[in-house]
Amino acid sequence: MTERARVVRVRKHGGPQVLSLEQVELEPPGPGEVRVVHTAIGLNYIDVYFRTGLYPVPELPFVPGLEAAGVVEALGEGVEGLAVGDRVAYASRPLGAYCDARNYPAERLVRLPDGISDEDAAALMLKGMTAEYLLRRTVSVEAGDAILVHAAAGGVGTLLCQWGAHLSATVIGTVGSEEKAEEARASGCTHVVHYRDENVAERVKALTDGAGVRVVYDSVGRDTLESSLDSLAPRGTLVAFGQSSGPPAPIELSELASRGSLFVTRPSLFDYIATRDELLASAASLFEVVGAGAVKAHIGQRYPLGDVAEAHTALERRATRGATLLAPG
Ligand SMILES: NC(=O)c1ccc[n+]([C@@H]2O[C@H](COP(=O)([O-])OP(=O)(O)OC[C@H]3O[C@@H](n4cnc5c(N)ncnc54)[C@H](OP(=O)(O)O)[C@@H]3O)[C@@H](O)[C@H]2O)c1
Incomplete structure (x- = not known):
């Protein structure tokens, strides 16, 4: 069994330079855990929030990362339904995916179907299950709905x-x-708006014959909140699920009435895959649309694990496209 692994550790919150590669000894997997040897690691914007301290971490130092794919190398006591050699992936706490290998709770792992490569799994699990719950459960998007997706x-x-x-x-x-x-x-956008140069709400109204959209998916936050609200049709829903440009300003409840009886929600993936059944159902929906060819992983860039600071810098500078992967050694 693998005895040593490289991990990326954060000893104090700060910029990308606080991400440092270290060697650690690995304990055998404990009860309910399996040893996963990573083959691909997913980078997510939430990793930046943990690094900077915007989101609290259980303790310092810590190893960031919530998403990876790999192979089961050993089983801890009491683990059922998994075997050594299984291909698996995850997109949940506990933090610690930025490493070559780790112990991880078996109940948060998903077995990978043959048709999904390890790299695609690391690019899809967190972001794809997010798309699943946002489109099908936060709101149920129907044929013919107009939706606005920021950072498309x-x-x-x-x-x-x-x-x-x-x-x-x-x-x-x-x-x-x-x-x-x-x-x-x-990726299937019927219309694209350049939100640095154009008035988003005006374009959206023009594109929807003045009606506005039924749902806005806003992961950008501070810079887009106002245009998101302005783009909604009466009784539309603002799904504010991220803050890549910074935390959005508070919204007065009375404004929702004056803007047309709007709905606003601030959802988190982890509340939508909280139980094992929810996790498996969300992953199964994702694998189904990927298997059918309707949704494809889009891996825009790959970095060696040791270059993780460069990867964070690119993500924060808006220089990435699609998903970013870290390659373990
Ligand atoms: N709530 C949930 O369940 C959930 C789950 C997953 C992700 N998220 C959130 O969704 C967002 C997207 O995550 P992701 O990993 O897929 O990242 P991403 O969208 O690939 O990267 C962020 C993108 O946001 C845009 N952006 C606009 N203003 C920005 C600014 N000031 N600084 C940086 N980026 C800016 C950029 O695209 P342009 O250059 O096109 O503007 C940039 O490429 C994040 O806020 C993340 O926390 C939430």
Whole structure:
């Protein structure tokens, strides 16, 4: 069994430079745990929030990362339903995915179907299950709905757009550059808005014959909140699920009435895959649309685990497209 592994550790909160590669000894897996040897690790914007301290971590130092794929190398006491050699993936706490190998709770692992590669799994698990619950459970998007997806060329964005198009919604995507506009169109956006140069709400109203959209998926936060609210049709829903540009301003409840009886929710994936049944159902829906070819992983960039600081810098500078992977050694 693997006895040593490289981990990326954060000893104090700060910029990407606080991510440092270290060697650790691995304990055998404890009761209910399995040893997973990673083959691909997913980078997510939430990793930045833990690194900076915007989101609290259980303790310092800590190893970031919530998503990876790999192979089961050993089983702890009491683990059932998994075997050595199984291909698995995860997208949940506990933190610690930035490493070559680790012990992980068996009940939060999902076995990978043959048709899904390890890299695709690491690119899809967290972002794809997010797209699943946002489109099907936070709101149930129906054929013919118009939806607005901010950061449409991003990790979650490319999946939301593909899955939204698969549900026969009219998908309007916002992007920060012309290259990203291509990406958004390839992901199923019917219309693309350049939110750095254009008035988003005016464009959305023009594209929807003045009606506005039924749902806005807003992962950008501070910079987009106002235009998101302005883009909604009466009784529409703002799904504020991220804050890549910073935390959004508070919303006065009375404003929701004056803007047309709007709904606002601030959901988190971890509340939608809290039980094992929910986790398995969400992953199964994801594997189904991927297996059918309706949704594809879009891996925009790969970095060796040791270059993780570079990967965080690119993500924060809006220089990435689609999903970013870290390669363990
Ligand atoms: N609530 C949940 O359940 C949940 C689950 C997963 C992810 N999320 C959230 O969803 C968001 C997207 O995550 P992701 O990993 O897929 O990242 P991502 O969208 O691939 O990367 C962030 C993108 O946001 C856009 N952006 C706009 N303003 C920005 C700014 N000031 N700084 C940085 N980026 C800016 C950029 O695209 P442009 O250049 O096109 O503007 C950038 O590429 C994050 O906020 C994340 O926390 C939430």
